[in-house]
Each structure stands twice: as structure tokens, then as C-alpha cells.
Amino acid sequence: MGRIIYLTGAPATGKSTLTELLTSLPAQIRVFTYSKELARVVSERTGPVTQQDMRAKSAALITRQDVEQVDRELIAVAAMIKKDGGTLIIDSHPVTIETFGFRVTPFSKAQLHDLAPNVIVCLYADPRTLSDRIKANPAGRPLPSASELDRHVTLQCEIASIYAFEIGAELFFLDAGKPGEEVLQNFLKVSKLLHSNSH
Template sequence: MAEVVYLTGAPATGKSTLTRALKEQIQDLQIFEFGERLTARLLSSGRVSDQTELRSRSAGAITLDDVREVDRELLDFVATHRTTRPVIIDSHAVTKENYGYRVTPYSLKEFEKLGPTQIWVLYTEPQVALQRIANNAQGRPQITEEEARFHTQLQASVATTYGMHLGTAIHFFDSAAPCAELASQLAARLMRS
């Protein structure tokens, strides 16, 4: 069995950038990018026009049924690929909404079925996240330093709950480090087995 990594972190921590860098180093790496799959589902129904709109509207466009359907797709994806190649799941259960935050996690029973072998959480200082959002918002709302800090804490608490339930270690990585350096470190972790 290959490694299955649940990769998470608040927006602008560099999850998508990191997965692209890892894919360059590990050719057979399989990536399930939850936001892309959710966007495709909402595009097919005509509820959003792209991922930028999905990010900006968030709970105004996404229903719990949408999330659960993509959760089912993820379970099938992991079951198909985990026997032959490493898998990374790029996802975050916490979203910033106009009223505050929303957490739409897996049930612990479903997360058991997913069975990640590793849980990685990316974090960065609030100022770094704010600068990344200011430079390239892609539909992400502008937030305060405190909101960035709180979002990271909420996302970390969800990942920690998953890890505690499974008895799996949770690794936190500072994504302010150069992406190529971080990707090399994580590629080595991914290929150890």
C-alpha cells in the first residue's frame, strides 16, 4: 500500500502550490484537489462559473449534499489508487463565510474509511497569508490578521481531531519556507514506504 496523505491548512498556506511541486518530483503521485472537484460539481449544475466564484460565495453556493457527494468521490478515488501509487488529498474543512466560519468535516466514521497514513497541516504567519491573499485573492475574502490566525487554529483543530481518532500522527509544516525546499522534504516523507 502506498502512502495516503490528508493535506490541509487554511487558505493561502500554499496547499495547491505544494501539490504541484510534489507532482513534479513524484510523477505517479495522484492528487485529489477537493476544491476543483467541488467546483466541477457546481459548474455542471450552473451554480458557479469558476473556482474564484465558488470561493467568494462559499456557503451561499455549496450545500452539505455537494460536500458529501465529493466526499464519496474521494473515497472511490483513494480506493482506486492507494494500492499502487501515493495519494495526496488537498482539502480543508473550514471556510471563511460572511458571518464568520463554517466547518464541514468528514464524519469520523467516513474518515476511517478514507484511512490516511499521514496528516499534514500547512500553516504560516498571518501576515504571510494576508500578503498572499492581497497578491492573488482568487475569490478568497480579504481578512484580518486575527481572522487568519483563527482560521489556522480551527483548521488545525479539525486535523488534530482526525489524527486523534485514527491514532495517526499529525505533522505541521511552516509554508513560509521556500516551496521547493518544503516539497523536497515532503517528497522524501512520501516515498519512505
């Protein structure tokens, strides 16, 4: 049976870096990068849009309908993985920071049960670490205040908890302030991919 792993966390916690490392492993792992697929869907509606554009404009650019389309596509991919085997890692963060505060575009209960991840992993880091990373590589992201960064992490952790409680998935919070290789090893352990990659 296939495994579904939902990887989430506030921006700059290192999800993209982690998934890049995971795709280089000798295992049948597929990564669904939500922001990449969302950029494709929005581009079909508005003309060319990059992930950087979405980080900069966010709610001014992305509609609920765009999100719902990507949700449907994701659930279809997950169903295929469950049937055919392998591992699907979903890189997503439904909490976004906006000019008015924060926006959350969560899965509906029905979508969450259709997706049914086995494991949910939420990355977190302290505001100073996140601020330093955003300064070093903005990638279209504005630089929030320390309190906003802290709130963003908290909200994202809360969404991960709600998802896990709703479907009974295993839930882990990983300190993303640690070195990248240590974060990778911790992720492999809690997601139970470590054993499968040792053969």
C-alpha cells in the same frame, strides 16, 4: 499497498503550489484537489462555477450535499489507490471563512475511517504572510483581518488534530512561511515520499 496523504491548511498556506510541485516528481502520485472537484459538482447543479467563484461566495453557493458527493467520490478514489498502489495526496481545507464567521464541513467518523490516510500534513503560516499572499493573488478570496487569519489557521490545525487522533494517523504541522523548495523537501520527508523519489 497504496498510501493516502491528507494535505490541509488555511487558504494561502501554499497547498496548491505544493501539489503542483509534487505532480512534477517522477513518482506514481495522484492529487485529488477537493476544491476543483467541488467546483465540478456545484457546476453540474447550478451551471458553470469556478474555484474562484467558490472562494468568493462559499457557503452561499456550496451545499452540504455537494460536499457529501465529493466525499463519496474521494473515498472511492482512495479505495482504488489502496488496492492498486501508488500515492494519493488529498488537497483539502474543510474550514472556510464566511460573512458570519467560519464554517466547517468535516468528514463523518465513518468517512474518515473509510478514507484512513496514513499521514496528515497541515500547513500553517503567520497572518502577515497569509495577508501578503492574498493581496498578491486574491483568486476570489476576500482579505480577512489578521485576527481572522490567525483563527482560520488555528481551526484548521484543530481539525487536522481531530482527524489524526480519531484514526491514529501520523500528524505533522509544516511552517509554510518558509521558501517553497524547503516546504516541498519537508513535506517529502514527513510523508516518507523522499526515499521513493530518490530512485
